[in-house]
Amino acid sequence: MANQVLTMVQAINMALKQEMARDSRVLVFGEDVGFEGGVFRVTEGLQKEFGPERCFDTPLAEAGIAGMSIGLAINGMRPVCEIQFSGFFFEAYSQMMCHASRMRNRTRGVLTVPMVLRMPYGGGIKALEHHSESMEAIMAHTQGLKVVIPSTPFDAKGLLIAAIRDGDPVIFMEPKRLYRAFKQEVPEEDYFIPIGRAAVIAEGSDVTLIAWGAMVRECYEAAAQAQKEGISCEVVDVRTISPLDHETILASVKKTGRAVVVHEAPRSYGPGAEISATISETLGGALKAPVQRVTGFDVIMPLLRTEDRYMPNPVRIMEAVKKVIA
C-alpha cells in the first residue's frame, strides 16, 4: 500500500475509518460528529460510509457522552467519543474519574471500559475563551486513565489505532494547533504505535528537551537554533503522558546529563513536575545541572490577543538550554 501525504486531521480520520471498517464494535459519536463530520472535520464522511448507527450525533451533553460511552464499552462496544473542545471535558470528568477509570478494579477485571475519549486541546489558534487550555495533568493524575497526545500525523494515526484497541479507557488529546499545521507521509496500511512509549525524535549529546503535542515542534526549532550555537540537543516526544515512559526519558537524560521539560500546561503541579522529579530521584547526582521547566503560567489562559505571551516558544526554551549548559 502507498503512503498518503496528510494533515493530522486527515490522519485521525483515516485511523477512525480503518478501525470502523475492521471492527464493527467501533462507534464514533459526539456533538456535531455525525452529519457534519465534526467542527474540525475529523469525523468527516464516517456517517456516510458506516451509517448513522455507527457514527452519530448526540445531544449536547458531555457527561452524557462519557457516561453513555462507559455503558457501551461495558456491554461489548468500542466507543470512540468526541468532546468538542477539551474546555468542556470537565462536565464529563466525573464520569471518567468516578467510573471509567475504576470499573476494571471495581469488578476485579470482570467489567472493563475499552473506550477512547478524543478531544482537541491547547492554544495557538487564537480561539475563544475556554478553548485553549492544556489540562492533561488532571487526566494523568487520575488513576486508571491513559493519556495520549500525538505531535505528528503519523503518530496520531498509530496512537489512535492503539488507543482504540486498548483494553482500558484512553484520553486522546489532539493538539489543535497541529491539526493542519503541516502534512506528513502516512502509510495507508494499519499500524500502531504502542501506548506508553516515548520517542527520541532527534539525537543529541548535550541536553535533552522533553515535550509533547505542539511543544515538540517548538523544541525542534530551539534545537536547530542551539545547533548553530554549538549545543547538541536531543528531543524526546513523550507521546503518552500516562503511563509515562520513564525508560526512554531516563536513558536520554543519563546520556546528556541535562534536561529541559517543555509544556503548555500551567507550571505548578504540571506534568513537568512529575518528569523532573522522576529524573532527579533516579539520576540525582549524575545530572550536570538541575532540571529546568519551560511551561505555561499559573494564570487563566489569556484571550487571543495576548495568548502568545502564555505559550512557551523557542526563545524561552533556548534560555533554559543555556541555563543548564552554563
Place this chain on the structure above:
Amino acid sequence: MFLEKYDPLKNQMVQILDQDGNHKEDLLPKEMTDDVVKDLYEQMVFYRMCDKRMLKMQRTGRMGTFAPLEGQEAAQIGSEFAMKKTDWMVPAFRELAAMCAHGVPVETFFLFWRGNEIGSKYPKDVKVLPSSIPVGSQMLHAVGISLASKLRKEKDITVTYFGDGATSEGDFHEAMNFAGVFKTPTVFICQNNQYAISVPRSKQTASETIAQKAIAYGFPGVLVDGNDLFAMFAVTKEAAERARKGGGPTLIEAYTYRLADHTTADDSTKYRTQEEVDGWRKRDPLLRLQKYLFKKGAWTEKYEAALQENLLKKVDEITEKVEATADQTVDSMFDYLFAEPTQELLEQKAYLKKMLELENKK
C-alpha cells in the same frame, strides 16, 4: 396498560395490594400464584434479615458504613422479578435485595461493604454493575448498556435504580434525555423513599410527582406504590416488555419509604418524626404481603417461625463465611488498574511489599 391509564400529572398511583392486604383481583398479575408470592415473600424476609445483620455487624465494627435497605424490599424484589436473568441491572447503593435477587451472592455484597475488595467481583454471568455511590451517575451507564443491546439487535433490556435525590442531578437529565433521543430499552426506577439524607422530597423538586418528569423527555412515566410487590412487578413487567419490543424507555416512580437511616452514619431522628415513621411502618411491604398470604390461607405463625429459623441459619452461615474471608492481597491492589500493569505500578507494588515486611517486623 398501566403506562397509559395512570396519569402522573393527576398524581394517579398504581396500587394492587393495599396496606391491609386487600388486593384488586382484576389487576393481580397472573404470575402471582400463591407459590410465587410465598417465594417472593421469603426473599423479602431474607433480605431484610441480611440487612439487619449488616447493621448489627456495623454496630460492632465488623462492617463498614452502608445504606440500609429496610422498607424498600417490595420496590426491589417486585421489579427484579419482572426482569430476565439476561437483562442488565445498574444499581445505586441501596440495592441489596435487587442485586442479590439478580445473582450477586449475598456474601459478596457483604464483603464489599465490609471493605474487602474480594466482594467487588461478581460471577461472570451475573449482569449487575457494581453499587454506584456518586448519586445519579450510574443512569448514563444504563443508557449506554441498553444502547449497545439495541444496536446489536439483542432483546436484553437494562433496569437502573436511583433515588429521589438523584433526580436533581444533571446526570439524571442527561440520562433521561439520551434514552429518549436514542429510544433505548431502559427502565428507570426511581425509589422515591422521601428523603435524600435529611432533605425531603418536597425540597428536591417542585414537580408534583417524579414520574411526570418523563413526559418532558418524550416517554411514559408512572407512579407506583413502591411498597406493593404486585404493582411493582406488574408495572416493571409492562415497561420491560415495551422496551424489549423497541418501544423505548420508561420511568417508574416507586413511592416508598426508607424505614432506616440513610446510612449507618446517619441519625434520621434529627429530621423526621416518630409519628411519620410509625405511619409508614403500617405500610410496610412485608406486613401487607403477610396479611395477603394469611387471607389466602398460606401464612401461619408456625410457617413464619420456621421460615425465620431457616433464614437465620442461612444468614449465620453467610456471616461466618464473610468473616473468614481473607483481605485482598497486595498484588490485587495493583493488578486491576489496567489490562497490563505499568512499570510504576509494578515498582509501587514491590515497594509496598518491602515496606509491609519492615512494618511487620516492628
